[in-house]
Amino acid sequence: MKKKLNAYLLAGLIITGALLLLTLIGAFHTPHDPNAMDSLAKFQRPGAGHVFGTDNFGRDIFSRVLKGSGTTLAIALATVAIGAVFGTLVGALTGYFGGIVDDALMRLNDALTAFPSILLALLVISLVGPGKYNVVLALGLVFIPSFARVTRTAFASLRDVNYITSARLMGASNLRILAVHMLPNTMRVLLPAITIGFNNAVLAEASMSFLGIGVTPPDASLGYMLSEAQSMFARAPWYALCTGGVIALLVFGAGLIGEGLQKMDREVA
Amino acid sequence: MKYALKRILTLLLTMLLVSFLTFAAFELISGDPAQTILGTEATPELLAALREEMGLNRPFLTRYISWLAGFFSGNLGISYRYRIPVWELIAPKLEVTFWMCVVSFVLITVISIPLAVWSYRFVGGPLDFVRTAFNQLCMAVPTFFVGILMSWLFGIVLRLFVPGDFPDLHTDFGAALGHLFFAAVCLSIPRIAMTVRMMRSTVIGEMQKAYVRTAISRGNDRRAVLERHVLKNSLTSAVTFLGQTMAELVGGSVVVEQVFGIPGLGRLLVASISTRDYPVVEALVVILAFWVVLAGTVADLVNQQIDPRLRLGGDA
Numbered sequence: 001m002k003k004k005l006n007a008y009l010l011a012g013l014i015i016t017g018a019l020l021l022l023t024l025i026g027a028f029h030t031p032h033d034p035n036a037m038d039s040l041a042k043f044q045r046p047g048a049g050h051v052f053g054t055d056n057f058g059r060d061i062f063s064r065v066l067k068g069s070g071t072t073l074a075i076a077l078a079t080v081a082i083g084a085v086f087g088t089l090v091g092a093l094t095g096y097f098g099g100i101v102d103d104a105l106m107r108l109n110d111a112l113t114a115f116p117s118i119l120l121a122l123l124v125i126s127l128v129g130p131g132k133y134n135v136v137l138a139l140g141l142v143f144i145p146s147f148a149r150v151t152r153t154a155f156a157s158l159r160d161v162n163y164i165t166s167a168r169l170m171g172a173s174n175l176r177i178l179a180v181h182m183l184p185n186t187m188r189v190l191l192p193a194i195t196i197g198f199n200n201a202v203l204a205e206a207s208m209s210f211l212g213i214g215v216t217p218p219d220a221s222l223g224y225m226l227s228e229a230q231s232m233f234a235r236a237p238w239y240a241l242c243t244g245g246v247i248a249l250l251v252f253g254a255g256l257i258g259e260g261l262q263k264m265d266r267e268v269a
Numbered sequence: 270m271k272y273a274l275k276r277i278l279t280l281l282l283t284m285l286l287v288s289f290l291t292f293a294a295f296e297l298i299s300g301d302p303a304q305t306i307l308g309t310e311a312t313p314e315l316l317a318a319l320r321e322e323m324g325l326n327r328p329f330l331t332r333y334i335s336w337l338a339g340f341f342s343g344n345l346g347i348s349y350r351y352r353i354p355v356w357e358l359i360a361p362k363l364e365v366t367f368w369m370c371v372v373s374f375v376l377i378t379v380i381s382i383p384l385a386v387w388s389y390r391f392v393g394g395p396l397d398f399v400r401t402a403f404n405q406l407c408m409a410v411p412t413f414f415v416g417i418l419m420s421w422l423f424g425i426v427l428r429l430f431v432p433g434d435f436p437d438l439h440t441d442f443g444a445a446l447g448h449l450f451f452a453a454v455c456l457s458i459p460r461i462a463m464t465v466r467m468m469r470s471t472v473i474g475e476m477q478k479a480y481v482r483t484a485i486s487r488g489n490d491r492r493a494v495l496e497r498h499v500l501k502n503s504l505t506s507a508v509t510f511l512g513q514t515m516a517e518l519v520g521g522s523v524v525v526e527q528v529f530g531i532p533g534l535g536r537l538l539v540a541s542i543s544t545r546d547y548p549v550v551e552a553l554v555v556i557l558a559f560w561v562v563l564a565g566t567v568a569d570l571v572n573q574q575i576d577p578r579l580r581l582g583g584d585a
Contacts, residue, residue, distance in 0.1 A: 007398055008398070008401065008402075011402070110283070116516055116519055116561065117520065118524075119519070119520050119523070119557055119558075122542060123550075125542065126541075126542040126547075127294060127295070199409070203411055206411055206413075207411065207412075207413060207524045210413050210524065210527070211523070211524065211527055212539070212543065213542055213543060223413075226411075226413065226414060226417070229417070230417050230528070233417060234421070234425065237421075240414070240418075244410070244411065244417070247410075247411050247414065248409045248411065249409075250409075251410075251411075252405055252409035255405040256402065259401060
């Protein structure tokens, strides 16, 4: 199997890598204190002192964006991790063993995936209340069914493949077959699903925080900052533009990686 | 006909399941509604009286059934916050969101399908990368960000509509639709990108099939084959996808209504969640779920009419 980096993958990795690096640096060091107010430096345009300008309290927007994207990324990654791990678990068990449990779980899955993801997340939030951990919980739960569906198909299609039958004849346990022989072969569907899930998570978290039912202060995610930015768009358009731009770049980068992975997969096949 | 009946039965069963889960979830977590309404200072006698009045003393299943019956009689309970019947609160907003989704749906259908066919020309060419990147970009920009930019440009600068001041749907339908149009455009952009992407890969897949090779080797030109045969065969996936789109639009409307200040279901939902107005949230969730499941069912039934092969197999 020959793997060649294609343009999509490369461009996506560069964008995402750069953003991750910046966010990582931002977690330890920001050029200004993101919460320090400066009444003399209100509504400053982007320039040498403040790369992205300042907001209505004179806070440095670049530093705030760095912190905010840290929150957004952490939530998105945690969400995808929950969705992918539990989803794959459900997908593996139902796809491999089949039977009544499979039928029942897939019915439930159909009912759940029928909902737009943000609606389900809102429902969970309305029951447990807002806050960053609850957002992770809500979105994580919401993402399990879609991962389960994708991996179930992959596991089910591998069930009767020759090398699996051979492994079974050689006395390999079900656990070993699932984890060692099947899991690596589901990566070609799992990886693109993870990039799509990541994008949905970023957008969903941003939407929820934008609506005021996601991350609550003092935590600030990019979506929450955009809702602040909307109210002062006429005075400081750069606030909304920089924040929205970073969200778009995050999703764009991951989208390109997903596109690249799928293209690579098609070329190999 | 048998298939249609089966499909409608599934729809009803799904809705029963969804409504039960919703009711049970709220029952489990929302606590005592009487306490919520009267506050912590209420005397036990008052609480007991209100519970009696609201019928909270009845068993769980009885209450579920009478709540479910409310969807048919229009009696969905009283909003905690506004103290008016939930249905009166929901009905006018339902109309607004409905029209916004319809406008958006029309935009998506009318733009994305021709665009997908047109973009098929670039397959494999040097422009393919640009096209794909642009497509990904359209999906990447959050709708509320586009919404902020659009309501600033069209609302504040060009003054084509007044953000937050939504005309009455009944007295001034044209103006209301004009206001909704901008929100609908904003709502459509990422979905158009997704539909184009999906349609394009369907067309590419279809063009590799044997009947296309046959048609072309008989001397038909590619374009005619594409328009006469391939599009017809891609139609069922398009319909399924558009059915999902109808469902996704409802989710997207929650955000877009907030940005454009449109008094629709999404805004009501967000407001009700923030104020823990559970009767409203409960009713909205079931109504939106019904919308979603209905869209899927309609798409399946349409497909069954379009493609006779699906009628033979029964299950598609």
